[in-house]
Structure formats: C-alpha cells, structure tokens
Amino acid sequence: MARLGLIAALRPELAAVLDRLPDERRQVVAGRDYWLGHWHGHELVAVLSRVGKVAAATTATALIERFGVDRVVFTGAAGGLAPGVSVGDVVVASELLQHDMDASPLFPRYEVPLTGRARFTADAALSQALAEAARAVLANPADTLGPEAVAEFNLRAPCVHQGLIISGDRFVSTSAESVALRGALPDALAVEMEGAAVAQVCHDYGLPFAALRTVSDRADDTAHVDFTRFIDQVASRYSAAVLERYFSAL
Ligand code: ADE
Numbered sequence: 001m002a003r004l005g006l007i008a009a010l011r012p013e014l015a016a017v018l019d020r021l022p023d024e025r026r027q028v029v030a031g032r033d034y035w036l037g038h039w040h041g042h043e044l045v046a047v048l049s050r051v052g053k054v055a056a057a058t059t060a061t062a063l064i065e066r067f068g069v070d071r072v073v074f075t076g077a078a079g080g081l082a083p084g085v086s087v088g089d090v091v092v093a094s095e096l097l098q099h100d101m102d103a104s105p106l107f108p109r110y111e112v113p114l115t116g117r118a119r120f121t122a123d124a125a126l127s128q129a130l131a132e133a134a135r136a137v138l139a140n141p142a143d144t145l146g147p148e149a150v151a152e153f154n155l156r157a158p159c160v161h162q163g164l165i166i167s168g169d170r171f172v173s174t175s176a177e178s179v180a181l182r183g184a185l186p187d188a189l190a191v192e193m194e195g196a197a198v199a200q201v202c203h204d205y206g207l208p209f210a211a212l213r214t215v216s217d218r219a220d221d222t223a224h225v226d227f228t229r230f231i232d233q234v235a236s237r238y239s240a241a242v243l244e245r246y247f248s249a250l
Helices: 010-019 053-067 122-139 141-145 147-152 175-184 195-205 227-249
Strands: 005-010 027-028 032-039 043-048 071-080 090-098 119-121 160-167 188-192 209-217
Touching: 005 010, 010 043, 010 071, 010 227, 032 053, 032 227, 043 053, 043 090, 053 175, 053 195, 053 209, 071 122, 071 195, 071 227, 090 122, 090 188, 119 141, 119 195, 122 141, 122 209, 141 227, 147 160, 147 209, 147 227, 160 195, 175 188, 188 209, 195 209, 209 227
Parallel strands: 005 043, 005 071, 071 209, 090 160, 160 188
Antiparallel strands: 027 032, 032 043, 071 188, 090 119, 090 209
C-alpha cells in the first residue's frame, strides 16, 4: 500500500498535522518520534528531523529503511530570497541545492561529489499536486488562519512560487549573506536548512520527493521577528491545510 513520509524540522512546524492524525501510533528510532497514521484513508508516517542537513538525512534514511515509505514530503518554513517571495507566501521546490557544498577545486562548486549533480529535482507530479493544493488554500488564507492571523502577519495576497530551494547548515539572518546567496544563485527562491539533503537521500533510493515551505522571513536583518509565533499561527496551519487537500483529492 502507498505510504507517504512527511518530515518537518521542528515540532511547531508539524503541530497542526499531528492534531489531524486521529489514530497515530508512535515509534522511536534514533531518538526521533515517528507517528504512523492515516489521513483520508491514506497511510502516512510523520516525523520531526530536527534542524540541519545531517539530522534531515538521518531521519529520511530511517523513514525509508524502517518505515517503507514510497514518497517523501518535507514541509515547514523558509527564508525568502528572490524579489517577490514575501512572508506568508508558499514555495514548492522544483529543484534543491546545498548552498554550502563546496569541494572545489576537486569538483565544481555546489556539486555533490561523485553524483555529478548540484541540483536534485523534485518529483513533478507530487510537486504539482501540492502546488495546486497550496494555491487553493492561499486563495482564502483567512479560512485556514482566521482573520486575526491574516491581519497580524499582514498576509494580503499570498502567492505560491515554484522553483529552486537552497539548503545549508546556517540560518540566514543578515542582508549581507542574503545578497551573497542571491548573487551566487540568482534563481534561488528560498533558503532553509534541510530540503536538499532529503532530496539527495530520496534520489539515492529512487523515491519521489517534494518540498513545501511557507516563507517566514526574508533571510535578512529582519529575520528574527516572532519566528515561533509565525510557525504556530501560519506555517503549521498552511502545511496541514495543503496536505488535507492533497490527501482528500487522492
Ligand atoms: N528557515 C526559515 N527561515 C530561514 C532562514 N532565514 N535561513 C535558513 N533557514 C530558514
């Protein structure tokens, strides 16, 4: 039977999803809680990876080896990089790259040594289904978040973007670093700390992968704000609403 693996880095990012898994069973592997449950009759294993590429890769490997998932989705928050990628928007990855991978001069900058690639492609069908679900959710954000959160976070006309997400073991919180990343990787839409690692693991196992991130900050000097409150009130709820639509349409 089909079984989707769902990863988020931090508990608040998955809180609204876990609230909707009525029958979940918990199993601990390598210090992570894996919740096995059903959503609209479809099997799901949800897990928190913790932060960073190694933590995400460990988690994804166990998800595949121990829980037999046949596709993987990563969800959570990201910093917006490209102009027009605003707080409250959603980014669905079409490709993912590790911006801190640099084995030059042995291999070209960003290339993952011995794979021949810097960019790992997200599964087109899975990504498209999530992007469509996200567009439907963002068309009326107040239905998911309530009018207070829409006003508090100034979520006027949130958009769904599809393109490159970059990952690295750094929370990007200065304008200088954001400008440098945009200069080096002009097509990068958003930055986070796990997605490209999971994309690489899924590539190695030949499994479809998709990433869906809500933009929590602009990865610049203002990237402190009330991160936790934004995750609770916006990102976690968007993730749950998008997945709800995705599963109900399967
Ligand atoms: N996740 C959310 N915002 C981020 C940022 N600015 N840098 C890295 N990961 C993030």
